[in-house]
Amino acid sequence: MEALSQFLSHYLIYMIMGLSIVTALGIVFSKNAVHSVISMLFTMVLVAGVYLLFDAEFLAAVQLLVYAGGIIVLFLFVVLLVALHKLENLRLYNTYSLVSIVLVLFLIVILGATFYSMPFGAAPSVVHNIIAGGSTEAVAMSLYTKFILPFEIASVLLLVALIGAIILTKARAEQ
Amino acid sequence: MDFTTTYVLLPTAKIIAVFIVVLLTVLFLTYAERKVIAFMQVRLGPMRVGPWGLLQPIADGIKLFLKEDIIPLKADRFVYWIAPTISIVPALLSFLVVPWGSETTLFGLAKQPVPAVISDLNIGLLYILAISSIGIYGILLGGWASNSKYPLLGGLRSAAQMVSYEVPLTLALVGPVMMANTLSTRGIVEAQKGMWFVVPQILAFLVYIACAVAETNRAPYDLPEAETELVAGFHTEYSGMKFAFFYLAEYANMIVVSSIATICFLGGWLPVPGLSFLHLPSFVWFALKVGVFLFGYLWIRATYPRYRYDQLMAIGWKFFIPVTLINIFITAFFLLK
Amino acid sequence: MFKREIVELNMGPQHPSTHGVLRLKLKLDGETVVDLEPEIGYLHRGVEKLAENFNYLQALNLTDRLDYIAAVSNNLGYIETLEKLGGVEVPKKAQYFRVLLTELNRIASHLLWLATHALDIGAMTVFLYAFREREMILDMFEMYTGGRLLTTTFRYGGLKEDIPEGFDKKVKEFIKIFPSRMEDYEDLLTENRIWKKRTVGVGVISAEDAINLGLSGPVLRGSGVPYDIRKVEPYEVYDEFDWEIAVENGCDTYARYKVRMKEMRQSLRIVEQALEGMPEGEFRAKVPKTLKLPKGEVYHSIEAPKGELGYYLISDGKGTGPYRLKVRGPSFVNLQGLKPMCKGHMVADVVAIIGTLDVVLGEIDR
Amino acid sequence: MSEELKNNPSPEKDKKEEVKAKKPVEGEKPKPAAKKVPPKPQIVVAPKEEPAEDWQKELIKKLGDDVEEAYVSVGEFNIVLKNNENFIANFENIKQHGFDYLADISSVDYLKFEGAPKRFGLSYHLYSMNMNRRLRVKVFLDENEKVPSVMDIWKTADFHEREAYDLMGIVFTGRQGLKRILLPDDWVGHPLRKDVDKVEGREEYTAKLVRKLREED
Known part of the structure; x- marks a missing residue:
């Protein structure tokens, strides 16, 4: 066994x-x-x-x-x-x-x-x-301390893409 | 404890115990649904098989087993076959991290009490959400593979609905997680020893209930299978055991979301404050709380009409998501203070 | 790639919420209805042609099968048409009893509408509640006529037979119970948020359009037109009772719902008065065994539960049956309202609107 | 009354004419069936009276020469219109007169009916919401004679006209979508006509259906 x-x-x-x-x-x-x-x-x-x-x-x-x-x-x-x-x-x-x-x-x-x-x-x-306490904590610690700037930049970029997509499709729908 | 008991025998025993209980509950949930709604609607419900129709679910199960398994001529056979499986497996896998009590000896199998959960993952809650998001595929693929219009519409509807309502559902659970400071299901319950999270997180709790009903495609959000519009929705063409799988998955999901609600808001297996002198076993408390939720499901179904599809989406995106976000901010504010 | 695709969807003739064998050809843009065409005739039995080969009494059986939910109203309309041409005076007692039965039938018909309409929108419990009360009325019909749906109730010149013993007790019991049951339905629906969301502003039709489309009954009254034949052209003894026309100004599904709910209450009022004021005497005028009507034509309409039910009867004065019997079924005409009501709404609303029109296919297809 | 007699020509004119002309005058509401207890019930004719009320006279005046005949029978006001180029204008006039509600359009085949001027008849049953009055406008048509559609005036005419076309074969001009409504689109014949054998249309239809199904196989 x-x-x-x-x-x-x-x-x-x-x-x-x-x-x-x-x-x-x-x-x-x-x-x-x-x-x-x-x-x-x-x-x-x-x-x-x-x-x-x-x-x-x-x-x-x-x-x-x-x-x-x-x-x-x-x-x-x-x-x-x-x-x-x-x-x-x-x-x-x-x-x-x-x-x-x-x-x-x-x-x-x-x-x-x-x-x-x-x-x-x-x-x-x-x-x-x-990581004895689980990888979640480790990921969180590194994301929100050391890599906070890239993290935030990435999120803003995604937001821009999101809004852009909405505006593009909306404009097409109105035509 | 030796290696074999810890890593092989105990988990296997737990798995078997949980699955038997879950499947039995699902079976009798269908019976309870018919009975409860029947009494609300001044009729009797199933009465023929066994005393008060108690054996009805078993008869239904046998019937479904023996039924001819019809596959539509133009269906995609592979997808048609795999869809019910995709639907039920995640529903059952979710029970892996549901703690049904504080500690157990599994009828003397373990020499000292072990945690009453199959696996106490440190990402327990996240795991449930992740695994249940797979269940959507069963419905979507089932609807598509039938190669028929109503199932396709039903499948698309329900996929859109479930994807949308997953967001507020997850966000509503963030509050309790923040307060418990852990994702482990046991950890969350133990953090509620002082006070159940339903009190500080009442906003999240209410949103969670509404979203949970939508996530499981139950009335008044049962649009994917709204019989008066889409005949039977995504499983219109299914029969026999395949249909039974969809059916089981729906009820298993009901139990899962009720269990999560119990764990995150109602203190899991902890006794009701003021009633702890009753000395009931912890799993009884857990079952009672889940039962209250399940009863609520049936009650809602007997009472409310059905929402329209666009209204449902509007509520989800324009109301539930903002409310849960506000709830997260409020929770964070009080936690940091 | 960005061209909008119009999907054609066949709703019915076998579909849970088309109430029989109505078939709708929907053109959908996404889930929005762009165009819609009702296809009818799946239940066509040629009632009008059959009537030409029957005698007057036999044709009465055909009228049962028009709007099979409201057979008593159909019988009344037909018999009154015969009486109008034949010029026979109906005894007071028969008139009172006719009103009593017809109003009970109106309640039964509206209860069935309420049940199915609520079920279409998803309120399942109301369905069973409404059927429970409808059962009481059907029991009364069974007691008097022997039939529950196809009653063949009245005869030329009066009633088929005298009122059976114990009938008034049943009616009294119903009158006692029904108001509280109405409260139950209203508690479940009237102020229910979801119910309002599904019905308010859905299937709007203005009063002018409704008149132009020839809509009648609760559908017309929901648009604020107080047209009720029982009031404007009283037949039988309706002018002797104290009651009001149910009108709502909402023009939408919710308004029509409220009209029918009000109407049930008014019908109950009439039933109560008819039972109290029931005179003694003959239940049938003296009429010949074989009925022959003078040469001529007549159009007579009554307020059936679904709207204006008209019979156009032509007698050639020779035969013992109608030369031509044309039925103006309210459902047939009301169905024309479906298209303007549904345009721009979603598929789910189509279901609600079919429910609110309260069509019966037996009457549409004839 | 003279106009009325014109419409009830020869075969019955002799003896019975007297009876039906006199009967209705005697009593306002005759009860022929109720009173005359039969071995052989006598057949009488529903009385035709001159229109007496103001609105009726006014309407007749308004329509002018296009009125072929106007009378009151069994308490109902009838106008028989000519099927000429003023047909639609006349109906517009009638609508302006207050008859805003078209209850019904009925088609009749007078083939076996004694005293009818032409083969087919159409009866428009109108109602006025304001005046609370009813009016029947009749028009007689020969075989193959077409009649303008009133769909532009009352949208409700749509189904009624389709039904008249479907079952009686009356063709309405000036409208779209005149197709069968109750019967299948490829049905043969118009079953409500008096000369149509009940079965004939069905046999032909069934034969066609069988052929079609065979081709599909």
Whole structure:
């Protein structure tokens, strides 16, 4: 029993990651846009699971709340309201496949090189040790003290975008 | 305690206990709904199956099991199949962090009392809100996959409604969280030992009740399934167990929001002030308080007409959200003073 | 991309709130109704053609099936049309009893309207409360005629038979109970915020438009026109009773709701007076067994629960049945008000407006 | 009375004419059915009287030559109008006279009715809210004769005219959307006509429906 649970806690992370890759592929390869969105939803939920396993509870909750609960609903709204039958006839693989293969290989090489040269170190375990009272408090402390200025700037920017969107659509509706 | 008991046996036992209780409650909530509303409407309600129709929910359950599972010809089979599941799983998962009592030994399974909650997450409340926001997809996808106009309208309506009402619902809960200084559900209850949060947070409490009714798509905000307009809303085309899943999810959600209200405003498992001499077990107090809320649900349904869709949205955005924001400011002001 | 798409939605003929087999072709912009066209005829049975092949008494059965909620009113209108052409004097007792039954029927019809209207807007409890009281009235009908809905109540020259024993006791019981029950309905609805939000300002129609559209009954009176045939052209013994026309000036769904609520109270007043003043004597004038009417034509209208119910009867003086019987059903005409009332409102309001028009498809399709 | 006689021509004119002409004059409200206890009830005609009241005379004067006939029968005031180019103007006149409420438009097929001048008839039942009076305007039509629509004056005419078209086959000109209302759009015939066999229209319709369904298969 003990061995099993240790095995689980050790390999659960890989299982979740693997699943999330599968669902992520589902986003790209499914021909039906609604199926894509569902795959995306599962990917988001699984990513939240990854966060949870790294003891980033707050991040996991926010991931669920904002991405899985909010943004994908909007995606789904758009997909449902736009005519879908046209998408069914779309060809997934275009004729420039040779070019794309070369480009993708190039991208993989560059990304790999970047990852290889980055000094990642043992960050997760450090984080694990710092926050005994839960990650929520740590996030809050850093957000509202050290990073208060970027935080506020980001919020103002979002507000501007929000108001801008409303004004743009309103103007169109009145025309 | 050894490792196996702590990490495997106890959680499993808790999970099984909670789920059995929740499913039974859901079953008999449907019975209670029919009975309570029947008595309010001077009729008898179910009387045929068992004494006073007590076995009616079980008969209904069997009926739904045995019913033919119809899938519309032009439906998207995969989405049609997965929608009820998406709907019910988050509803049940929410019970993970609901503390149903102070401490328990789980009928002697644990040698010393353990917290009466499956998992006391430090982000408990946030977790419930996060997980319940997934439930929207079930309704939205179910409505779309049926490939029929009324379900689609119902699905879109309810998704818009639930997304909108999540905002004031969450904001209303910020007040108690600020006062308790924790997101843990147990922590919030324990912070109310002196005074229930319903007293200082009365504004948030009232908004929460209204939003909770809207969030669970119940009367007078039951527009997604307003039968006189949209036939049966998003589950018009569903039958058999799939329909039962939607049904169960709705009632499970009712219990979840009632539990949150109890936890955040009415002191969870704490006894009613002045009645603590009764020495009732803590889970009885909890059940009683949740029961009051559930009764309120039924009472409202028997009394009020239905709002119109735009009116519902207007109330949500123009009234509830400002009120909850003001409540947060007031709470912050008094906490900082 | 920003072009507005108009969606066509078929509401009915099978839909919970179209009260039968009414079909509406809605054109929607989002959820706002841009255009609307009622499609009727799903319940067409050719009553007018059938009547030409029946004799006068048989045709009475057909009138039951017009507005099957208010069969007594239909019978009364038809029988009075015959009597008007035949020129027969109806005994006082029969007249009193006719008024009594018709007013009870009006209450029953309005109760059914209240029940379904409230249910459409989502107030479920009122539905069952109203049905409970309607049941009492239907019991009375059953006691007198043997039928609950299709009553075939009256006969040429008076009543079918004398008033049964114990009937007055039932009516008295109803008169005693009903006012407090009315209070119950009003408590649940009249000042209810949601109810007001759903009805005030919805389905507005001005008095001029209403007259021009030929609307009648509570729909017209809700727009402030005091047109009630019972008052302006009293038939039977309505001029002997003390009662008022129910009028509201709101022109909207709420006003029509209030008109019907008032009207139920007034009807109860009439019932009370009719029961108290019930004279003794014959219940039927002496009339021949086979009814033959003189050659001629006549239009007679009465105030049915839904509005002006008119019968246009042509007799060729030879046959024992009508040469032509045209029914002017109030619901048929009132249905024309649906389009101007609904334009610019939302789908949910359409449901409320259908409810407030109180249409019965049996009468529309005939 | 002389005008009235014109409208009740020959076949019945001989003996019975006397009876119906005299009967109504004797008593204001005759009770033929009630009093004459039958082995064979005598058939009489509802009396036609000259319009006596001021408003009636005024209205007749206003409409002038277009009035073919005007009489009071069973207490109801009837005006028979000519179907000519003044038709709409006359109705506007009537409306201005106070008859603002159009209660009903009825169509009649006089095919088997003795004494009718033409095949079809339309009866407009009007009511005046202010004067509290009723008026019946009648117009007679030959087969295939069209009649102008009064929909511009009273919107309520819409359904009534559609019904008259649907069931009786009377065509109204000068309006839109004149289509069947109670019967299916592809129905054959007009069932309220007296010469229509009840079943005929239905058989044809059913046959068409079956054909259509077969094609769909």
